[in-house]
Amino acid sequence: MHMADALISPTVGGVLWTVSAGTIAYCSNRVKQEINDRKIPLMGVFGAFVFAAQMINFAIPATGSSGHLGGGLLLAILLGPHAAFLSIASVLMVQALFFADGGLLALGCNIINLGFFPAFIAYPWIYKRLVGRPLKPSRIFFAAVVSAVIGLQLGALGVVLQTVASGVAALPFSSFLMLMQPIHLAIGIIEGIVTAFVVLFVYRARPEILDAALRSQPIGQLPQRTIVVTFLVASFTLAGGLSWLASESPDGLEWSIAKLTGAEELPPPSSTEHVRASALQDKTAIMRDYAFPPDNENENLSAGQTAPLSTSVAGVVGGMVTLMMCAMIGLLLRKCRK
Amino acid sequence: MLAIDGSTLDFKRLDRLALQNTVIHRIDARVKVVTTIVFIICVVSFDRYTIAAMLPFLSFPIVLSVLGNLPPGYLLRKLLLVIPFALAIGLFNPLFDRQVVLRFGELNVWGGWVSCASILLRAILTASTAIILVAVTGFPAICAALQKLGMPQVFAIQLQFLYRYIFVLTDEAVRVARSRQLRSFGRRGLGLHQFGSLIGHLLLRTWERAERIHMAMLSRGFQGEFQATWGKGRLGRDDLFFISGWSALFVFFRFYNLPQFLGNLMTWRIP
Numbered sequence: 001m002h003m004a005d006a007l008i009s010p011t012v013g014g015v016l017w018t019v020s021a022g023t024i025a026y027c028s029n030r031v032k033q034e035i036n037d038r039k040i041p042l043m044g045v046f047g048a049f050v051f052a053a054q055m056i057n058f059a060i061p062a063t064g065s066s067g068h069l070g071g072g073l074l075l076a077i078l079l080g081p082h083a084a085f086l087s088i089a090s091v092l093m094v095q096a097l098f099f100a101d102g103g104l105l106a107l108g109c110n111i112i113n114l115g116f117f118p119a120f121i122a123y124p125w126i127y128k129r130l131v132g133r134p135l136k137p138s139r140i141f142f143a144a145v146v147s148a149v150i151g152l153q154l155g156a157l158g159v160v161l162q163t164v165a166s167g168v169a170a171l172p173f174s175s176f177l178m179l180m181q182p183i184h185l186a187i188g189i190i191e192g193i194v195t196a197f198v199v200l201f202v203y204r205a206r207p208e209i210l211d212a213a214l215r216s217q218p219i220g221q222l223p224q225r226t227i228v229v230t231f232l233v234a235s236f237t238l239a240g241g242l243s244w245l246a247s248e249s250p251d252g253l254e255w256s257i258a259k260l261t262g263a264e265e266l267p268p269p270s271s272t273e274h275v276r277a278s279a280l281q282d283k284t285a286i287m288r289d290y291a292f293p294p295d296n297e298n299e300n301l302s303a304g305q306t307a308p309l310s311t312s313v314a315g316v317v318g319g320m321v322t323l324m325m326c327a328m329i330g331l332l333l334r335k336c337r338k
Numbered sequence: 339m340l341a342i343d344g345s346t347l348d349f350k351r352l353d354r355l356a357l358q359n360t361v362i363h364r365i366d367a368r369v370k371v372v373t374t375i376v377f378i379i380c381v382v383s384f385d386r387y388t389i390a391a392m393l394p395f396l397s398f399p400i401v402l403s404v405l406g407n408l409p410p411g412y413l414l415r416k417l418l419l420v421i422p423f424a425l426a427i428g429l430f431n432p433l434f435d436r437q438v439v440l441r442f443g444e445l446n447v448w449g450g451w452v453s454c455a456s457i458l459l460r461a462i463l464t465a466s467t468a469i470i471l472v473a474v475t476g477f478p479a480i481c482a483a484l485q486k487l488g489m490p491q492v493f494a495i496q497l498q499f500l501y502r503y504i505f506v507l508t509d510e511a512v513r514v515a516r517s518r519q520l521r522s523f524g525r526r527g528l529g530l531h532q533f534g535s536l537i538g539h540l541l542l543r544t545w546e547r548a549e550r551i552h553m554a555m556l557s558r559g560f561q562g563e564f565q566a567t568w569g570k571g572r573l574g575r576d577d578l579f580f581i582s583g584w585s586a587l588f589v590f591f592r593f594y595n596l597p598q599f600l601g602n603l604m605t606w607r608i609p
Contacts, residue, residue: 005464006424006457010383028490040492041555044499045548049541051504052511056518058533069537078541086493090500097472097480098352100420100465105378163427168386168457170431170450197534198541205542313442318601319390326393330400337405 002095002110003159005103009166016162017108023116024089027082039083046075047087051094060190070187072118073148074195077127078202078213081119088115113158122151128214135210140203141196148192149185156184348416350505352469355408356476362406366577367475367483373584374471380588381463386453387439390597392463398584399466406474413469420465421458428457477501507544514540 005013031039050071057068071091075084089111095101102110130143160180164173171179203210356363362370381395403413432450440447472480478501485494518536522528590596 002423004420004424004427004461005378005382005468006460007427008382010379013382014379024493025490028492032492040495041499041552042545042548044496045503045507045544045551047496047500048503048507049544051500052507053537053540055508055511056515056533056537057528058530059528060530086496087500090493090496093497094477094500094504097468097477098349100416100468103378103464104374104468104471105382105464168382168453168460169427170386170433170435170453171427172434175430175434193530194533194537197530198537201535201538202541205538206545209545314601314605315390315598316601317604318595318597318599319393321600321604322390322393322597323396326396326400329397330404333401333404337407 002102003106003113003162005106007163007166007168008106008109009168010105012162012166013105013108015108016112017105020089020108020111020116023085024111027085030082031086039079043079043083043087044090046079047091050075050087050091058194069194069198070114070148070152070191072114073122073127073144073151073191074198076119076123077144077195077199078209080213081123084123085115085119088119109158109162113155113162117154117158118147118151121154122147126150131214133214135203135207135214137200137203140199141193144196144199145189145192148195149188152184152188152191153181156180349508351412352416352473353477355406355473356479358407360405360407360474361576362402362474364576365474365580366573367479368486369573369577369581370471370475371480371483371487373581374467376585376588377467378464380592381460383592384456384460386456387449389452389456389459390601391591391595392456392459394591394596395463395588398588399463399470402467402470402474406470408470408473413466413473416469417462417466421461424457424461425454428454431457507540510543511540 031043050069053071054068072084072088075087078084079087092102092110092114093107096104096107096110126147127143130146131139157177157180160173160176163169163171163176169176199210377395377398381392384392402408403410431454432448435448435450435453437449438446439449439452475483478498481489481494481497481501485491514536518527518532522532
């Protein structure tokens with residue numbers, strides 16, 4: 001499931017953007033250093049492959065519905081974690097741009113949820129441990145299903161945490177968790193089975209591909225552990241900072257701007273235009289928080305006092321006027337262009 | 339079957355829109371990317387109950403799509419496909435947030451409905467600008483812009499490769515899916531087992547194709563980077579005007595509630 005821009009706050013989006021950009025930079029470096037340049041076209045073409053494979057549906061047994069491949073784990077199994085992470089990130093970027101799937105600010109969240117967890121948690125820590133050597137079909141099947149389930153559960157948990165931390169949706173943490181995890185358990189099992197079928201096919205047709213992929217990165221190497229630890233430390237630090245931010249002020253942008261400009265007001269300008277403009281601003285600024293009274297005013301509301309009808313009406317009327325103005329601008333430009 | 343063909347056609351159409359030559363298309367890609375990011379940050383930084391103050395932001399997608407000569411029906415159709423997800427989560431808001439925040443006479447409006455509408459508006463604004471950005475810039479130019487803004491080179495190459503082969507491989511996937519469908523009867527032959535070997539074949543073909551491509555590229559002198567030919571080096575006057583004008587407008591819209599001001603003017607006499 002893709003996170004959407006509409007559901008995240010700039011702080012959460014920015015933090016995950018930073019974390020995923022850091023991981024991309026790290027993986028780019030690793031891929032550049034250690035892998036022969038033969039892998040670079042392979043990464044790109046495999047990204048396109050996942051994209052194409054997602055268009056082909058299959059029937060899910062005993063349900064009557066159909067699904068498609070996610071592909072994160074499959075890429076990790078075929079390319080190894082670093083190249084797979086870059087490949088998944090690039091697919092998500094194309095989806096965000098061409099289909100607005102997720103969105104540009106939520107891209108960081110999606111790269112972490114759908115790329116980091118399968119490539120850096122599920123593949124090295126679950127799949128590789130379970131599959132063992134030498135390769136056997138039954139073990140490949142089991143390892144693929146278990147690691148796909150765990151990867152998707154972590155991804156779903158990521159979506160829940162990011163949504164709740166953003167505070168745009170009102171769904172409480174526990175209910176959202178109860179909604180997301182079971183759905184993704186089912187999706188994870190299907191994804192695991194499909195991945196296993198594809199990997200088994202490759203195993204039968206070209207066993208050396210899987211063998212090479214497994215051999216290229218020995219398990220438990222320091223860098224991989226470092227990246228997981230760095231990620232966890234960064235996330236917890238940022239999450240701590242975030243919750244503090246959220247309690248200090250619900251609006252991250254206003255907070256940071258207030259911090260940038262300092263507590264003092266800017267010196268008042270002297271020209272007449274400025275004075276006139278600021279008088280106008282004062283008049284309207286009183287109404288700025290229109291119709292959405294703070295908590296104490298809300299209690300008054302429920303106690304049956306008069307509601308700020310005029311401001312709510314003004315908000316609705318103003319909104320309509322703005323909408324009409326936007327439409328008019330569009331129509332006028334259209335006319336002018338022709 | 340038609341659905342798959344349709345979605346690739348849809349994809350190609352968006353790609354082709356970027357080949358036009360309009361005022362908006364001529365603006366530097368970096369400028370458009372940064373302006374879009376400023377736009378999105380301003381929009382999502384609004385309080386969860388904000389609706390009216392967000393409406394002026396509609397002017398950006400509208401102006402860009404009109405000046406960029408983008409077909410409005412097509413954009414709306416694409417938008418309709420993406421909104422359901424955000425809305426699905428947003429529709430839970432009225433269940434959990436029953437605080438009355440608006441009151442029109444006898445009609446009480448719960449905070450949940452207001453924030454749900456706010457989510458819908460956010461989805462419309464952010465999704466439309468993302469699609470419009472591609473349609474007026476083009477994917478290769480966006481990649482080049484991101485690389486100039488500091489994206490690692492390996493990742494930039496990855497994106498370029500992906501973009502080039504998406505069209506080839508989706509066409510192949512469409513053909514494979516069509517022939518599977520023609521040979522299957524009802525739901526027979528559409529199961530997981532067949533899917534596994536079908537995708538496996540596609541995968542091996544892809545693998546061999548990638549190796550051929552790589553050899554062909556090496557023999558033509560590929561040394562690990564694409565030579566970018568698009569985009570000017572320096573920003574022109576139009577570019578600077580675009581980025582500063584829109585950014586200033588976004589900050590103004592963000593901190594100054596224009597619709598409220600207009601509404602106050604219009605409803606002066608209502609107590």
